[in-house]
Amino acid sequence: MSSSPSPCSNDLHCKAVELGFSKVGVTKATEVPQAIFDEYELWIKNNFHGEMTYMERYGDIRRNPRLLLDDARSIIVVVANYNYPAQNALKTPQFASYSLGDDYHEVMRDKLSQLATFIQEKWGGVTRVCVDTAPIFERYWAQQAGVGFIGHNKMLIVPQIGSYVFIGIILSSVEFQSDEPCTLNCMGCNxxxxxxxxxxxxxxxxxxxxxxxxxxxxxxxxxxxxxxxxxxxxxxxxxxxxxxxxxxNAPTTNIAEFLxxxxxxxxxxxxxxxxxxxxxxxxxxxxxxxxxxxxxxxxxxxxxxxx
Ligand code: SF4
Ligand code: SF4
Known part of the structure; x- marks a missing residue:
């Protein structure tokens, strides 16, 4: 096992796809730029977070993901598609699409843990899995890792897949080759x-x-x-x-638990x-x-x- 820089993350990509993830990207574990953090703090200052007071805490960790894992060098971002064609008739109660299948926290954590185990067995080092609950700017890191861009609706939009995706993150002490950030945007759609x-x-x-x-x-x-x-x-x-x-034209999920x-x-x-x-x-x-x-x-x- 070696923790020296990985020449390429093809094996990582293949394993992620095998587990059902639609896309994977890698970026360096660095501090979040000041401008991104300032925007978040302004959002909090405006009370736009309502009663989600937990969002006021752990600013230092949000700012620096290495506080979640000592020696973290890479942030691996995966997305899992949960898209399924529209719900029933207009008068039936509508539930957000993401909630119609099994709880994504459980499904994603299981899949991410398998991917983290694969990483440790193949490249060594230590890992930490994050699914939604950790104080980390998931969508920012997804954009940095080239997985997609953040739309005006603040969702991660993955080209050719759409935004009906769950995001999972693995911090790793292994230094993988980084992907290029995604530079797309909403192009004035609104x-x-x-x-x-x-x-x-x-x-x-x-x-x-x-x-x-x-x-x-x-x-x-x-x-x-x-x-x-x-x-x-x-x-x-x-x-x-x-x-x-x-x-x-978003594809339908291939993950049975999300149906x-x-x-x-x-x-x-x-x-x-x-x-x-x-x-x-x-x-x-x-x-x-x-x-x-x-x-x-x-x-x-x-x-x-x-x-
Ligand atoms: S921001 Fe999106 S989820 Fe919230 S009310 Fe508007 S359309 Fe609905
Ligand atoms: S502005 Fe248009 S492209 Fe951007 S998130 Fe909203 S609907 Fe999607």
């Missing part, structure tokens, strides 16, 4: 800004989570604002992805109103939707006008 139902996306490039239906239906715990009309969205919101031209569960797709608004805690626990076992809890789901349902 569709998501115009069509966002909460008017949460500003031209300045910031999203005010407090107006975002995804934040309100998933993260926010209190009563929803009077008069808030969620349409038929009971969990999350896909509008800024569904209107994005990069998703119009929508029929039992969730077939729920009606009445089913949600009448749901018991036992039913909720059973239906959403190993599902990201359990995050909102039964009371949250029923609260959201009361704000749906398209029933």
């Amino acid at each position: 569709a998501c800004i115009r069509l966002c139902p909460g008017k949460a996306i500003s031209l300045s490039g910031m999203i005010d989570a407090r107006k975002c239906h995804s934040y309100l239906t998933i993260e926010y715990r209190g009563d929803l604002p009077d008069g808030l009309d969620l349409g038929n969205r009971v969990y999350g919101c896909d509008v800024c992805q569904s209107v994005c031209p990069h998703n119009f 929508p569960r029929k039992e969730i797709l077939n729920l009606t608004h009445d089913d949600i109103d009448a749901m018991t805690q036992e039913e909720f626990s059973r239906i959403f076992r190993h599902s990201a939707i359990k995050r909102t809890k039964l009371a949250g789901l029923q609260r959201n349902n009361r704000h749906c006008s398209k029933k």
Whole structure:
């Protein structure tokens, strides 16, 4: 085993694809540029993060990913496609696409752990796996690693694949060859800004989570604002992805765990109103939707006008 610079990451790419990831990229583990960090701090200062106070913490780690892993030299970014053609009829409760299959935290962590083991067996060194919960600027690193670019909707947009992707990160003490950063951008499209139902996306490039239906239906715990009309969205919101031209021909996922569960797709608004805690626990076992809890789901349902 050697921790000297890897001449090429082809084997890494092949293993990632074998595990079901759609794309992999590598960049150096360095500090985040001041401008990127300043933008984040301004977003926090504006209170655009709402009640997600955990986002105020660990600024030093967000700034310097090497604090997550001593000796980290490379950041390996993978994406897993979860796209599946549209949900049922307009009047059925809509759940964000990412939540329709098994909980991505569990699926991604398992796949990333396998990739990390492969890296350690082949190249040595130490690794740390991050799935969504670690304080790290995932999309920035994905862009640096050439995987895609960050759209106005703040999603990672992967060319030819779209934005219906989960991002996974592995920090490694091995110095892999870096990929070139992705330099694409939205090219003046602005569709998501115009069509966002909460008017949460500003031209300045910031999203005010407090107006975002995804934040309100998933993260926010209190009563929803009077008069808030969620349409038929009971969990999350896909509008800024569904209107994005990069998703119009997005391929369907090849990961069985991300395929929508029929039992969730077939729920009606009445089913949600009448749901018991036992039913909720059973239906959403190993599902990201359990995050909102039964009371949250029923609260959201009361704000749906398209029933
Ligand atoms: S998730 Fe929905 S409400 Fe939030 S920014 Fe996107 S389109 Fe707007
Ligand atoms: S809808 Fe248009 S502006 Fe919004 S992220 Fe997609 S390409 Fe960018």
